[in-house]
Amino acid sequence: MKPAATLKKISESLGISISTVSRALKNHPDISEATKKKVWDLSNLLDYEPNANAINLRTNHSKVLGLIVPVISGYFYDSLIASLEEETRLHGYSLLILQSGDDPMVELNNLKLCKQNRVAGVFVSLSTNTVEISPFKKLSDNDIPVIFLDKVPTDVDCNKICVADVAATTLAAEALVEAKKKNILGLFGNSKMSITQERKAAFHQFFAINAPKIKLQIADAINPMEAYQRTIDIWKQAKKPDAIFCMSDEILTGVMKAVQQLKLQLPTDLGIIAISNGFIPQLYYPEITYTETSGYKLGKLAYTRMVSCLAGSSFIQNLKVDAVLVRGGSL
């Protein structure tokens, strides 16, 4: 109906020039108080809001950051998005959030969208099957920093921030040893994911070096349902594990469902430890012991890193969010 107010309209109504209005609205010291008041009053009356498109076009930089994630789910990305959104907004930026559906093609289109919107920088958590990361690197040529989060390329030559996979796994493994577990089932996620590979390797290595006598079983589960089924199956064995290590929240939920069905008492019948974002473990009684891989912390760190990049630090960094052991009653 009524088009948005502009500097031009205000200036015409007031019989002064556009530049004076612009300066008045910015509290420029040159402008007289009388003029400022007139301008402010009218702009309030008209609900004037500056047109970000015009500003971006004119100044050639925008206050929008892009975020591309595989999927917006309650397992990890909700907390990452929540913290990143908060951080960016508090510092005058906005977040353009896109999900790839774990599809490299969609991911590429999302990247294009970011470019078209002339975002100041991009955060990316890669889809499982992305192999070609050169399109992401190209953005850096245009002075648009790209920071990879969590699901990162193996390529060393890029900015990445991950949870401390090795540290988190090792902490959990130490807790298992400390709890004197002798027969441990390790459940891992999709083996295509870099985090799965890193966690599995760290798991094996820790026990090989520090506790070679502990019996290990390893199984993969690409979703909660498979984790549930693996647990049920393994419980039919004669020799049952005395502890289960869950690589992720998805795995943990599957395992816990089986635990409830089998009416196992934690930690007496079975010990459980997980690597987790912290939400799922507290849904159960006793609460699950876990090493934290906080999406919240990762978001905060990612924003800080983005700020340095925007300030011109093109130094490639590979940061880790530190891991913390949170003791529930499940081990």
Place this chain on the structure above:
Amino acid sequence: MKPAATLKKISESLGISISTVSRALKNHPDISEATKKKVWDLSNLLDYEPNANAINLRTNHSKVLGLIVPVISGYFYDSLIASLEEETRLHGYSLLILQSGDDPMVELNNLKLCKQNRVAGVFVSLSTNTVEISPFKKLSDNDIPVIFLDKVPTDVDCNKICVADVAATTLAAEALVEAKKKNILGLFGNSKMSITQERKAAFHQFFAINAPKIKLQIADAINPMEAYQRTIDIWKQAKKPDAIFCMSDEILTGVMKAVQQLKLQLPTDLGIIAISNGFIPQLYYPEITYTETSGYKLGKLAYTRMVSCLAGSSFIQNLKVDAVLVRGGSL
């Protein structure tokens, strides 16, 4: 480093005019195949992407929609955001996502941000304490549709889409009657929220009319911890409930933690039913019976409604996402 490619640069390199380049890139029939090829080749080489800011400025409408939610959490908003993002992106729009932190002031700032970015429309889920909705209504004067989602104003004169609170509550109540429960504990959330009030009223009304002899206890819990504590406390009573109705996922998680601690067997020791988004109920064994209030469906419906609004239908509507009973084994 290297500034982004523009029509001007391409036209200069090729020695043709800007408009020809523009038309070639749009596959305008007037342009010769030869010219088109030259233009396409160069624009690919330069990674040309049109500047959305310039287009928005020129055409005076953007392909960005705003979304303001209290918080991005795994309880409900993750699925809402996921579906809304997907829907908008699939139709050529992008989503600018802002969270208010349940603070009316931040909410207002977020609204300003939407205006500044000249979004085509706004979805809002109000913070608990928002009383003044006139700023939202003003957007409509500028032909920017505002659609309220889930947490909506009581005001009748606006576009809103909610879950079917009454239907969801009634369905759950019917299931409780059908299961022959005689002594039901109803646990409800923050009584300031419109959805709490509606669900509680529907709950009372159903039993008053249809099953006045069933004994009802009602309690409030503003978070999972309180729901946990209420359950623990009530289980110390001589006369224990034979079923618990949980108004939301937050309530359900608290109750289930207590259920596990008390080692109650579902559904024999106690029946449980909830109103839920569907994620939490399947974490438990047996799975929890619930009436679904799907953020996913709500998002889809909201987008459809936005399309009609953008197409000019300014007809005020009050839509409901229908409720479905999903049977787990908890009742």
Place this chain on the structure above:
DNA sequence: ATGAAAGCGCTAACAC
């Protein structure tokens, strides 16, 4: 203390 003018990248009406 204020104004005029150029230009950011693009579209679209109008020429030829």
Place this chain on the structure above:
DNA sequence: GTGTTAGCGCTTTCAT
């Protein structure tokens, strides 16, 4: 088929 031109809303340099 292709070019010219005006202008979207704003910032910013240079005048006055």
